[in-house]
Amino acid sequence: MDFPAFVEALGRTARRLHDAGFWHRDLSGGNLLLRFGPDRRPTDVYLLDLNRTRVGKPPSVSERLRDLSRLALFRPEHQELLLRSYWGGPVSGLRKDLYLAYHHGFRWKNESKQRLRGGRDRLKRLLLPRGTHAHIPEAPAGAGARDKVVWDHLSDQPHQHAGRLDKLKVRLADARHHGVEAVAVASSLPRIWRRYQELKAQAHTRPVDFSGIGVCVRPWPEAPGMPLALVEELGARHVLLRLHPWEEDHTAEEHLARGLHGRGLEVTFALPQSRELVRDPARWRRALEEIAPRFTPYGKRFQIGQAINRSKWGVWNVREYMELARAAEAVLRPYPGVELLGPSVIDFEYHVTAAVLNLRDPGFRFDAVSALLYVDRRGAPENRQAGLDTEDKALLLRAIAETSRNSTPRCWITEVNWPLREGPHSPAGRDVSVDEESQADYLVRYYLLALGTGVIERVFWWQVVARGYGLVDPADPAHPRRRPSFHALRTLIREIDGARLEEVLPAPPPARLYRFRRPAGTEVVVGWSATGRPARATLPGPAIVVVGRDGEKMAAPTGTEVEVGASPRYFRLAP
Numbered sequence: 001m002d003f004p005a006f007v008e009a010l011g012r013t014a015r016r017l018h019d020a021g022f023w024h025r026d027l028s029g030g031n032l033l034l035r036f037g038p039d040r041r042p043t044d045v046y047l048l049d050l051n052r053t054r055v056g057k058p059p060s061v062s063e064r065l066r067d068l069s070r071l072a073l074f075r076p077e078h079q080e081l082l083l084r085s086y087w088g089g090p091v092s093g094l095r096k097d098l099y100l101a102y103h104h105g106f107r108w109k110n111e112s113k114q115r116l117r118g119g120r121d122r123l124k125r126l127l128l129p130r131g132t133h134a135h136i137p138e139a140p141a142g143a144g145a146r147d148k149v150v151w152d153h154l155s156d157q158p159h160q161h162a163g164r165l166d167k168l169k170v171r172l173a174d175a176r177h178h179g180v181e182a183v184a185v186a187s188s189l190p191r192i193w194r195r196y197q198e199l200k201a202q203a204h205t206r207p208v209d210f211s212g213i214g215v216c217v218r219p220w221p222e223a224p225g226m227p228l229a230l231v232e233e234l235g236a237r238h239v240l241l242r243l244h245p246w247e248e249d250h251t252a253e254e255h256l257a258r259g260l261h262g263r264g265l266e267v268t269f270a271l272p273q274s275r276e277l278v279r280d281p282a283r284w285r286r287a288l289e290e291i292a293p294r295f296t297p298y299g300k301r302f303q304i305g306q307a308i309n310r311s312k313w314g315v316w317n318v319r320e321y322m323e324l325a326r327a328a329e330a331v332l333r334p335y336p337g338v339e340l341l342g343p344s345v346i347d348f349e350y351h352v353t354a355a356v357l358n359l360r361d362p363g364f365r366f367d368a369v370s371a372l373l374y375v376d377r378r379g380a381p382e383n384r385q386a387g388l389d390t391e392d393k394a395l396l397l398r399a400i401a402e403t404s405r406n407s408t409p410r411c412w413i414t415e416v417n418w419p420l421r422e423g424p425h426s427p428a429g430r431d432v433s434v435d436e437e438s439q440a441d442y443l444v445r446y447y448l449l450a451l452g453t454g455v456i457e458r459v460f461w462w463q464v465v466a467r468g469y470g471l472v473d474p475a476d477p478a479h480p481r482r483r484p485s486f487h488a489l490r491t492l493i494r495e496i497d498g499a500r501l502e503e504v505l506p507a508p509p510p511a512r513l514y515r516f517r518r519p520a521g522t523e524v525v526v527g528w529s530a531t532g533r534p535a536r537a538t539l540p541g542p543a544i545v546v547v548g549r550d551g552e553k554m555a556a557p558t559g560t561e562v563e564v565g566a567s568p569r570y571f572r573l574a575p
Contacts, residue, residue, distance in 0.1 A: 003437055005041040006034070007078050011085030013045040014068060023059040025052040027067040062098065069102035075532055077565060079103070114431070132159065133424040145170050149275045149312055155427045155468060156218070158274070160312035170316055177317040181355035188358040188403060196399035199455065203395060208454035208501040210516065213447060213493055214238030215471070216270075216415065216463040217260075219252035222477035228259045230464050230472060234486070235493040240303075240414055240460045242270040243295070245287035246277055250294065257298040267299035268341075268458075270414065272306030273324055275314035281323050288331040300337040303370050303414055304328045307346035308356075318355055322362055329364040339367035341412060346372035348385055348393055350400060357404035368410035368457065369401040373450075375416075381446040382510075382530040390449040398455035413450060415462040417469045418442050425468030437567075439469075440484035444492050444549060444568045445528060448514060452501050461489065487550035495524055495547060495570045511537035511564050523573040532566035543571035 010032070017024060024031075026049055033046040059067070068086060073079050083091040083099060091099075139148040139161040148161035162170075171178070215236045217227045231239055239260050243253050260267050271291070277284040304325050308315045315321050325342060332338050343356040343366070353371065356362075373393060375381050381390045388396065394411070402409040418439040419428040426433050434442070443461065450456050465472045471486040496516045502523075505513035510530040517523050525543070529535045539560045546554040549567040562571065 002039070002041045003078075004081055006045075007073065007081045008085040009042045009045050010071070011068075011082045013047065014064075015086045015088075017047060018059050018064050018067070021056055021058050022050075023054045023063050024050070024067050025054065026070070028070050029072050061095065065095065065099045066102050069099055069106050074107075075566060076534060132161070135424060146311075146316055147275055147279070149314060152424075154424050156463075156466060157427055158312040158314070160310075162311065167311060170311070174317045177319050180359075181318050181352070184355045184358040184360075185351050188354050188400075191403045192354065192396075192399050195403050196396050199395045199399055200392070203391065203453060204504045206454075207503075208452060210451055210496055210501050211498050212238065212451050212456065212458040213489075213497050214240060214268075214458050214460040215489070216240045216242060216460050217256065218242055218463060218465070219256050220465050220474065220477070221252065222474070223480070224252065224255070226477065226480060227256060227464055228263075230480075230486075231260065231265070232263065234464075234471075234490050235497070236265070236489075237497070238266045238268070238458055238460070240268045240270055241299075242272065242306075242463075243291060245271055245284065245291065246274040250291065254294055254298075257295055261298035268301040268303065268414075268460075269295055269299055270303040270306060270344075271328070273308075273314050278314040278320050278324065281327060284324060285327045285331060288328060292332055292335055296332075296335045296338065300335075301339045301341060301367075302328065302332055303341040303344055304364075304366075305342055305344045307372055308343055309345050309347075309349050309352040318352070318359070321356065322359070322364075326363040340364070341368045341370040341414070342366045342407075344370045344372060344414065346415070347374050348388075350393075350396060353397070354400050354404075357400060357406045359406065362406055364406065366407040368412050369397065369404070369407050370412045370414045371397055372415035372462075373397070373413045375446070380530065380532065381442055381449055390446060391453050394450050394453045394456050398453075411456050412458045412460075413456055414458070414460050416446060416459065417462050419469045422468040425466075427469055436484050440488040440549060441528075441532075441566045441568070443485050444488050445530075447489075447492060448526060448568070452504070452514060454501075461485075484550060491547065491549060491551040491570070494551070496526065499524070505537075505540060507537040508535065511535035513537055513539070513564075515540065522575070525571040525573060526568050527562060527564040527571060528568040529564050529566060534563050534565050536561060536563055538562075539571055539573065541573045544574045545572040546570070547572070 014027065024047060031047060031049040033048055034042050035044040037043045068082060073082055083096065135154055136152050136159050137150045139150060145162050145166040149158050152159040213236060215231060215234065217231065217239055220227050241253060241257055243250060257267055305321055307313045308321045321343060328340060332340060343353060345353045375390045375393060383389065397411050398409065401407055401411050419426040419433045420436060420439060421430060421433040447459055450459050461471065463470055465474050467474060471483055471489060473481040473483060499516040499518045502515045502517050505515050507513045510533060512528050512530055514526045515523060525539055527537055539562055542560055543556050546556050547570040548554050
């Protein structure tokens, strides 16, 4: 969707409504119906739910602005566009101040309701069984607390039926194992922290090769050839293909792996576990023995396990994961050139990573440390969690790897995305989901921040085709819609994949400027605002070409002073 065109159309429609003598009083995104033309621009905007509307005379200025303030437009540039299209020109002074006051008040009211609702929901989750979407199967009959896991085909991940009290009982029963993990973490923490401080002091002091942009794929039964075609369209050179060892038939995965390898792409395989495989180590080993000869001709790297700190993936303690990793070491290591990645901890829960990597005599060793690093899905990648942003977390992961007993210093981020507000297809709740435009902005900025540290070899987006989070919407297999994040990643790859990050330029916060030198010798500065608010910054030289986040050409500035916003821009500098 052409979002700025939508905002302009909305402003004009609201003005016609008010001038006709209607005060809507519930003008929100949920009460809009849109019709689009072939160019993705809105041709008609319909206003719904008029039961609260007052009719008879044109609303006052205050009433008009109260209507406009209910619309969920949070970026200053979108708010400016709405007001300009509504009033027919630039807006300042009292009208703008009143709009912002109403908007902040309405937002505070909604957030207060959400906080109250969130506290009530947390209490319900603690005391009552979890509710589920209708499509999720029931837990196996007679299953114990550890085994109430089923597969959710819409979000392509397991679903845990065990409630909080069930989980607490299991954790208490495993207290001895968790004690061993705690000792491993405590003994390693001083050297990890010292190394982290050293890495932080060295950050951005030397050039960094920027060449680790990757994407994840799975077969698409409705359009078997499309994943490969989309990867080629993106221009990605690194691909992670997730296999499902619990399944008997890997024909579709093998066909896709052969196609990727045949086009010269670097293919890595993820080997997640299920609760059934954790309970049956012999079956896990047999699955690996079948997978190894079939897939090693197409790729030599295998990630062992998936989100081992989430019980829905079947692992309740590190001891269970050690059995999986030992079997993988025994089965896969004999194949020439094979590299193993792990422990694939999800989210910022590095204590589990440190525990696995510092156990004594575990029976395995990783060639690279892998993490599914969802930094802060409630907002931008620059946001801080426990005082650390994306860059800090990348450096801390490297410090854990460099000081560990059971791995090399190399680090990969093998899964990241921002979930979309698409109901049960989203892998996370609505509270942590974003719109498509924000997803595209965050994607580019995450790659820049993580790979720009120089301590992460690869970053993979999960995944190319998926509802709820993918780069491509699979609703129409014959003509799949590329989301803004698809165009944003393709532009990122085209502009700076294989380039060298020369330096992070000085810029007044919240502006960020990264200067790259491409293999041909040309220079590109990537600029954005870490908070999303427009910010001014100065380029090191005049830009002859400006490329927007999604690849669109933009007007070049007349000087070196530029404005940057939430969406990164690429400023190609004059020689």
